[in-house]
Amino acid sequence: GEDVEQSLFLSVREGDSSVINCTYTDSSSTYLYWYKQEPGAGLQLLTYIFSNMDMKQDQRLTVLLNKKDKHLSLRIADTQTGDSAIYFCAETHSSASKIIFGSGTRLSIRP
């Protein structure tokens, strides 16, 4: 069945780059997403990538997709304290009517 896996925790120093990794099992995935959840709030879409792309950049965010290995990553450049949150990887495909989320990676920033 479909599965999305992420590590649960990541700690980085302020100003460094953060790289959050995700693996998925559904080879027919069409869209892959990164969502951010701040404490006490719902999820907000950060970015998404279509499966025929291998990279997408948006300001400090870079998404890399390795479709062969079913591996997705989110790089946050110059990590700031406001980036502290839980980051969820998610996937769906064009014939599906649901989106599958990973367990989320809690990003903490140390001074």
Add this chain to the structure above:
Amino acid sequence: NAGVTQTPKFQVLKTGQSMTLQCAQDMNHEYMSWYRQDPGMGLRLIHYSVGAGITDQGEVPNGYNVSRSTTEDFPLRLLSAAPSQTSVYFCASSELQGSGNTIYFGEGSWLTVV
């Protein structure tokens, strides 16, 4: 622009009680869903709907019912609350899946069953 509105935000129930979590969206989205979020388990899909009159089960449907009588509303009913249903519940909506459309989430409902 309200987006996705969930109520209540906080609720404490006794074991065996029933209740309904309300969800409404004003974006004319066809797709609506309910998730529960538990520590270390991310978001798990409870039920979803691809349009009025159509509902389907997600990963963890047991103990929950849904209905979709209108496009706007998608209530989640707990039939007989159990402590295992203590969780944070999120309602979400989007245009139909499969097109990279943004999923909009409500702000969450914190439910404690004692």
